Amino acid sequence: MYDVIIVGGGPSGTSAGRRAGRLGLKTLLLEKENFPRYKPCGGGLSEHAMSYLDFELPQDIIEWEVTGAKVVFKDQSVNVHKDHRVSTLVSRDEFDNFLLEKAKETEIEIHTGEKVLCCSEMSDSVKVDTSQGTYQAKFAIIAEGAQGFVKTCVRPVDNKEEYGICLVTEVPADEREIEKRLGKTVELHFGVVGGGYGWIFPHKTYYSVGIGGVVKDFPHPKESMLNFLKENGFFGEYRLHGHKIPWGGIKRKVMGSRILLSGDAAGFVDAFSGEGLAYAVRSGQIAAEVIAGICLQGKNPADLNEYKALCQAEFGTHLKYSLIFSRLIHSFPERSFKLLTGNREILDKYLEVMDFKIDYKDYLRWALLNFKLR
Numbered sequence: 001m002y003d004v005i006i007v008g009g010g011p012s013g014t015s016a017g018r019r020a021g022r023l024g025l026k027t028l029l030l031e032k033e034n035f036p037r038y039k040p041c042g043g044g045l046s047e048h049a050m051s052y053l054d055f056e057l058p059q060d061i062i063e064w065e066v067t068g069a070k071v072v073f074k075d076q077s078v079n080v081h082k083d084h085r086v087s088t089l090v091s092r093d094e095f096d097n098f099l100l101e102k103a104k105e106t107e108i109e110i111h112t113g114e115k116v117l118c119c120s121e122m123s124d125s126v127k128v129d130t131s132q133g134t135y136q137a138k139f140a141i142i143a144e145g146a147q148g149f150v151k152t153c154v155r156p157v158d159n160k161e162e163y164g165i166c167l168v169t170e171v172p173a174d175e176r177e178i179e180k181r182l183g184k185t186v187e188l189h190f191g192v193v194g195g196g197y198g199w200i201f202p203h204k205t206y207y208s209v210g211i212g213g214v215v216k217d218f219p220h221p222k223e224s225m226l227n228f229l230k231e232n233g234f235f236g237e238y239r240l241h242g243h244k245i246p247w248g249g250i251k252r253k254v255m256g257s258r259i260l261l262s263g264d265a266a267g268f269v270d271a272f273s274g275e276g277l278a279y280a281v282r283s284g285q286i287a288a289e290v291i292a293g294i295c296l297q298g299k300n301p302a303d304l305n306e307y308k309a310l311c312q313a314e315f316g317t318h319l320k321y322s323l324i325f326s327r328l329i330h331s332f333p334e335r336s337f338k339l340l341t342g343n344r345e346i347l348d349k350y351l352e353v354m355d356f357k358i359d360y361k362d363y364l365r366w367a368l369l370n371f372k373l374r
Contacts, residue, residue, distance in 0.1 A: 002028045002137035003295045005128050007116045007150055012263030013143035014099040016284035021106025023292040032115035035100050039092035040168045040241035042201045042208045046087050048356035049278035063204040064089035067184040073191050073337035080348045089203055119153045126258045139258050141287045146244040146264040155253040160215040163246045167225040168210030169238040178202045190337045195330045198228045247271045249323025260287045260307050271323040286310050321360035
């Protein structure tokens with residue numbers, strides 16, 4: 001009988017595992033893939049996400065450091081920069097593997113290459129069936145990401161109004177070429193897909209190029225992606241990878257009587273930028289802390305409800321307003337993005353949202369006041 005079983009070895013699962021191990025919980029982490037494994041993702045790690053890690057990232061994990069952004073809409077563009085790093089670029093296969101190794105340091109039990117088939121709540125425990133056996137624990141954390149179906153033991157699968165889709169590829173390039181084209185900047189292209197954007201991110205040996213948007217406004221993803229590549233000077237044959245991104249800010253059930261959902265499985269994602277790593281890491285940590293309070297400090301199992309309250313207090317309002325902001329911007333795309341690319345101050349202020357120095361609610365209030373005054 002484990003104290004907690006964690007389903008998924010991505011950033012949320014390994015963050016939960018490391019925190020659980022350090023707190024003294026008897027922990028089993030189950031991951032269907034063998035690491036390192038490929039993960040389709042732009043690889044942007046915000047300073048906000050970095051602040052939750054209780055260790056330094058080694059230099060060989062950090063592929064690029066970003067201080068600003070170039071936003072493009074049709075024939076308009078604007079560049080803004082901060083005097084400090086706002087994001088770090090990593091390759092998710094190496095980054096996720098490093099997080100798994102940091103979780104191992106706490107001597108929790110980890111099984112890779114073992115797929116979880118289902119998770120069932122009982123009156124005093126949780127039963128987890130895998131491709132290789134059955135396990136029991138007092139509690140479980142499902143951190144399987146957006147793609148998995150184990151979380152349906154707690155909530156239904158998102159409908160097409162509740163998630164977006166992304167296509168991403170890696171374009172090999174020389175580091176000097178990347179430096180010349182992007183410097184310390186990421187490119188964000190709006191107007192290329194409904195309800196989302198395209199991106200070009202720098203890495204050591206490649207560009208991460210992708211597009212993502214709302215399902216109903218994204219009828220031909222492959223065609224849109226190929227056009228985006230060509231329009232930006234990438235004419236090779238590239239392997240495209242697709243994945244789902246849940247819209248954050250939507251009310252979802254994130255817990256059962258003994259099971260907690262964390263990260264993308266819970267829908268904890270910025271609805272405008274698509275950034276989810278910060279919320280994946282932090283929600284995993286919170287889940288482990290709440291379970292430790294029950295198992296090790298004698299709290300009542302009903303105190304599991306504290307998980308939802310703590311997540312709401314820490315980033316719930318931020319994600320709610322990210323959805324409001326996204327819907328507002330994409331409801332009036334011509335006006336919004338022309339304003340964004342025509343006003344450096346608006347974009348500069350948005351970098352403070354990426355930095356988590358202000359939240360979306362404060363940003364919207366500032367923007368409305370700013371526009372009204374002008």
